[in-house]
Amino acid sequence: xxxxxxxxxxxxxxxxxxxxxxxxxxxxxxxxxxxxxxxxxxxxxxxxxxxxxxxxxxxxxxxxxxxxxxxxxxxxxxxxxxxxxxxxxxxxxxxxxxxxxxxxxxxxxxxxxxxxxxxxxxxxxxxxxxxxxxxxxxxxxxxxxxxxxxxxxxxxxxxxxxxxxxxxxxxxxxxxxxxxxxxxxxxxxxxxxxxxxxxxxxxxxxxxxxxxxxxxxxxxxxxxxxxxxxxxxxxxxxxxxxxxxxxxxxxxxxxxxxxxxxxxxxxxxxxxxxxxxxxxxxxxxxxxxxxxxxxxxxxxxxxxxxxxxxxxxxxxxxxxxxxxxxxxxxxxxxxxxxxxxxxxxxxxxxxxxxxxxxxxxxxxxxxxxxxxxxxxxxxxxxxxxxxxxxxxxxxxxxxxxxxxxxxxxxxxxxxxxxxxxxxxxxxxxxxxxxxxx
Amino acid sequence: xxxxxxxxxxxxxxxxxxxxxxxxxxxxxxxxxxxxxxxxxxxxxxxxxxxxxxxxxxxxxxxxxxxxxxxxxxxxxxxxxxxxxxxxxxxxxxxxxxxxxxxxxxxxxxxxxxxxxxxxxxxxxxxxxxxxxxxxxxxxxxxxxxxxxxxxxxxxxxxxxxxxxxxxxxxxxxxxxxxxxxxxxxxxxxxxxxxxxxxxxxxxxxxxxxxxxxxxxxxxxxxxxxxxxxxxxxxxxxxxxxxxxxxxxxxxxxxxxxxxxxxxxxxxxxxxxxxxxxxxxxxxxxxxxxxxxxxxxxxxxxxxxxxxxxxxxxxxxxxxxxxxxxxxxxxxxxxxx
Ligand SMILES: Nc1ncnc2c1ncn2[C@@H]1O[C@H](COP(=O)(O)OP(=O)(O)OP(=O)(O)O)[C@@H](O)[C@H]1O
Ligand code: SF4
Ligand SMILES: [Mg+2]
Ligand SMILES: [Zn+2]
Numbered sequence: 001x002x003x004x005x006x007x008x009x010x011x012x013x014x015x016x017x018x019x020x021x022x023x024x025x026x027x028x029x030x031x032x033x034x035x036x037x038x039x040x041x042x043x044x045x046x047x048x049x050x051x052x053x054x055x056x057x058x059x060x061x062x063x064x065x066x067x068x069x070x071x072x073x074x075x076x077x078x079x080x081x082x083x084x085x086x087x088x089x090x091x092x093x094x095x096x097x098x099x100x101x102x103x104x105x106x107x108x109x110x111x112x113x114x115x116x117x118x119x120x121x122x123x124x125x126x127x128x129x130x131x132x133x134x135x136x137x138x139x140x141x142x143x144x145x146x147x148x149x150x151x152x153x154x155x156x157x158x159x160x161x162x163x164x165x166x167x168x169x170x171x172x173x174x175x176x177x178x179x180x181x182x183x184x185x186x187x188x189x190x191x192x193x194x195x196x197x198x199x200x201x202x203x204x205x206x207x208x209x210x211x212x213x214x215x216x217x218x219x220x221x222x223x224x225x226x227x228x229x230x231x232x233x234x235x236x237x238x239x240x241x242x243x244x245x246x247x248x249x250x251x252x253x254x255x256x257x258x259x260x261x262x263x264x265x266x267x268x269x270x271x272x273x274x275x276x277x278x279x280x281x282x283x284x285x286x287x288x289x290x291x292x293x294x295x296x297x298x299x300x301x302x303x304x305x306x307x308x309x310x311x312x313x314x315x316x317x318x319x320x321x322x323x324x325x326x327x328x329x330x331x332x333x334x335x336x337x338x339x340x341x342x343x344x345x346x347x348x349x350x351x352x353x354x355x356x357x358x359x360x361x362x363x364x365x366x367x368x369x370x371x372x373x374x375x376x377x378x379x380x381x382x383x384x385x386x387x388x389x390x391x392x393x394x395x396x397x398x399x400x401x402x403x404x405x406x407x408x409x410x411x412x413x414x415x416x417x418x419x420x421x422x423x424x425x426x427x428x429x430x431x432x433x434x435x436x437x
Numbered sequence: 438x439x440x441x442x443x444x445x446x447x448x449x450x451x452x453x454x455x456x457x458x459x460x461x462x463x464x465x466x467x468x469x470x471x472x473x474x475x476x477x478x479x480x481x482x483x484x485x486x487x488x489x490x491x492x493x494x495x496x497x498x499x500x501x502x503x504x505x506x507x508x509x510x511x512x513x514x515x516x517x518x519x520x521x522x523x524x525x526x527x528x529x530x531x532x533x534x535x536x537x538x539x540x541x542x543x544x545x546x547x548x549x550x551x552x553x554x555x556x557x558x559x560x561x562x563x564x565x566x567x568x569x570x571x572x573x574x575x576x577x578x579x580x581x582x583x584x585x586x587x588x589x590x591x592x593x594x595x596x597x598x599x600x601x602x603x604x605x606x607x608x609x610x611x612x613x614x615x616x617x618x619x620x621x622x623x624x625x626x627x628x629x630x631x632x633x634x635x636x637x638x639x640x641x642x643x644x645x646x647x648x649x650x651x652x653x654x655x656x657x658x659x660x661x662x663x664x665x666x667x668x669x670x671x672x673x674x675x676x677x678x679x680x681x682x683x684x685x686x687x688x689x690x691x692x693x694x695x696x697x698x699x700x701x702x703x704x705x706x707x708x709x710x711x712x713x714x715x716x717x718x719x720x721x722x723x724x725x726x727x728x729x730x731x732x733x734x735x736x737x738x739x740x741x742x743x744x745x746x747x748x749x750x751x752x753x754x755x756x757x758x759x760x761x762x763x764x765x766x767x768x769x770x771x772x773x774x
Contacts, residue, residue: 072673148678160670163689165696165766178679204684269678 018045018088019276019309020069020135025083027064030076034381038064038078040333043407046277051303051310053324053341055317055356057377061333062313066279069135069311070147085135089150090276090307109274109307149179152270156282158262162254168265169250172234175272177204180233187229188222202226237268241298260291267298274306281313296323317356321345326413329353332378332388335407339414349416351393387419395420399427440764447757458749459510462742463503471495472738506742516739520731525743528728533747534618535604536724539716540709542640543648547709548702551652552695555659559694560686562664570656577653582712586646586719593642600642603721609635643720647712651705658701663694696766703759710748 027039039061046052054062067073069085093104133146155161163171176184181203185194188202197213200206201223214223231250238246241264254262263283270278280299284292300323303310314320320327321341328338329350337350348354378388387393390400399419407415408422416422423429466472473486473495481489490496494505509516515525558570593600605620613627621640624632666672667690675685713726721727725744732740 067673070677072676144679144681146679147676153674153677155670155674157670161674163671163675163693165693166689174675174680175678204680266674 018047019090020046020088021084021086022046022065022068023084023086025065025068025085026081027061027068027073027078028081029078031381036380037333037383038380039068040380040383042083042330042333042335044328044335044338046309046311047326049303049307049309050325051300051312051323053320053327054311054313054330055315055320055327056330058315059377059380060330062330063281065330066153066281066311066313069151069277069279070153071135071143072153080136083136087133087135087146087151087277089133089146105307109276145179148175148270148275149273150275151277151279152273152275153279153281154263154266154270154283157286158259158266158283159254159286161266162262164254166253167250168238168252168254168257169231169234172237172250172265172269172272173230174204175269176230176233177202179273184226184229184233187232188225190222190226198222198226233272237272238265240271240302241265241268243268258291259287260295263287263291263295264298267295267302271302271306271308275308278303278308278310279313280310282315284319285315292319299323329356332383333380334388334417336389336417337415338407339411343411343414347414349410349414349421350389350418351395351420352389387417389418393430395430395432397428397430399424399429402427440761443764444757444761447760451753451757454753455746455750458753459507459746460503462745462749463506464499466738466742466745467499467502469738470736472736510746515743518728518732518737518740520728520735520737520740525739529725529743531615531618532723532725532728535722536713536717536726538619538621539640539643539647539722539724540713542644543646543651543712544706544709546644546648547651547655547705550648551655551702552659552698554652554656555698556663556686556691556694558656559660559663559667562667567660570660574653574657574660577649578657580649582646582650583715583719585649586643586716589642589646590719601639604639604723605632606635606639643716643722646719647709647716650712651708654705654708655698655702659694659698662697663690666690666694669693692766696763699759699762699766703755706755707752710751 022045023043025039025042026037029036029038042061042065044052054065056062064073064078068080069087071080073080090109093101093109095101095103133142135143135146138146162168181199184202185191185199190198194202197206197210198219200210201214213219234250235246238249243249243261243264249257249261249265254265257265266283278299283299284295287295296319299310302308312320312324324341326339327341327344328335329344329352330336331352337344337348337353344353345357348357376392378391385404386402387396387400387405390396393400397419403419403424405417405419405422405424407417409415410421418430420430420432473490473493487496494502497505506516513526515529517523518525518528521528554570554573558567561567589600590602594602609629609632610620613623613629613632615623616626617623620636621633624630624636667686669690672685672690675689676682680688713722713724714730715726716722717724717726718730728740729744731737732744
């Protein structure tokens, strides 16, 4: 393996700065049959403000890749075996101190490209705002400060991702209590340096006896103001997702809302703190088509307003084509092709991508499922160093079963892991003409 | 339906259920034989026996007898206890207080220990604490209660002399009155620390014996439902917000895991009441259970019927409380279905 080449392949040309760079990520799961290489050497960048699609058949490692950003993997059985995810958080805009001005297009944040030399943030966010954060190495506390604030996630089934026994307002409040304590205190007319029970109340760190303290004057008045400020934040966040009557929605429980409404709440929750990256793991698969269209529109709009980058995980090629700037195609734990949406759909280079694009979805397939390609996904247990697609590939030649292709650039920003475009060290080489009859 | 309406409706149905229960209790007891035995002695002639039968309406059909009995109950007359040699109503409150003190103490032990152990184990699934808790739970559910109680007695009372037997130390309690009959409360009311400790001291072993099985049941339920909750998406979503693991557990997973556990807690209450019979006999605890056991052996039907009627009503009430807590914890529950 030649990591230098791989690096080159991914960063083939000058382009907008990346907010995150995944390098050689490997995530394994211990199973009875051996190590499952769920993600096996994945590298890609997420550029500032873009939507990157991550597509592939079920079980190819998309969710595991997305969850790695926030270390939301069950350990054990899972473990991050190697690799790095470098995250370059946006800095607060120097001109307007985060309030929004023309030079930052109203987002209050500098793009990742010119974040050098920015002013330091107050207190607790210092370490998070460091130039480059290595997500796989930082401690638990630091990761907690990034989760929900700098990198947020929405899940496939909004019906399951909301706590059924807490009202909407309480679930949304948590985000602000966690990441916006100082702002909350300020909005309630308290100095940001407030300590004691009031601060613990505003950061959801209540201890035994605090509820009594907060119920007594003078804290009582401040508590009411804090709750008022909090409610205002929640209503604003909900309002941004265009739910009708956000103030009334707050007291509702998840089961009282429709699927689309629940996903809006999830989106409000995820985007509440203007994250730099949103990881959207099939956020519309559980919704019906008309609702899906509106949710996608909403994500696009909010994304633009906040200059959030989106990692959009999906089964659905046509959807990805519609909304993504770039696409990464995964197969059996690897990225086999990555490039601009245009390049991928106009000139797919990997046989697997070609198969996906040309295959007509079968009549029995569920909506959002990929069209069937003959054969089945290979075992991910202790895989041999061959092309993972060999055995299903119509073009394979004998070198495909002896070597493992790596991502190599074929044109600007377009890279493919297949011996058709970059020859294997030895053996008979595959070509697009060599298709088995 | 509103929670308030629901409670109201359940309370209105309650008397009908109690009526049904009382009929069943009466009939079952009469099937066991005539209660006349308790009033008889060897010297009585057949005439005298017939007189007594007539006096207590035992010569009438069963349904007429039931009406007499029910009327008595409405007038506060639960009959004569042969075992206690006094009217049932005279003896009942004290015995009830003793049993309640025991049941509540062991119930508290079981709920508190069960939920803590279950949470502790469930949050550390398949790790050492989980396995250790499983041993406690399995032994708690399978050790026969009387055997466990006798074991404790042998070790702590007979061998080590650490724990007392019975309900109180007479020398400490000689000057203390019993307004409630619940000794721990009486001691607090009297402001006597030594009496309070004495009450607790006498309570520990029986409460432990009685609560052990229920602890095991609650812990296992809590563990398995917590494990299930922790696999739900909303737990990961809570983590993705940046919540500390401790808060994810406390505020999100544990609360939801309590929903099925509360039902089980309601059921273990019956388990506890049943257990009082054994435990009171072993530890010479002067409560309803021991009285009841004696009454069964000696055919004291008035006591028996009162006991069964009382526990049935208690059961109905506990069920109602459990349902209400359940509905409160889980707002998805549609009430009245
Ligand atoms: N909790 C887990 N325990 C064991 N193995 C797991 C676990 N989660 C994922 N895996 C393994 O990782 C592989 C990739 O899973 P992942 O969820 O990333 O797939 P996916 O591409 O998101 O599929 P889908 O489209 O169905 O969501 C799976 O095939 C599975 O073998
Ligand atoms: S390397 Fe060979 S088997 Fe793999 S995709 Fe290319 S042609 Fe097919
Ligand atoms: Mg997935
Ligand atoms: Zn600005």
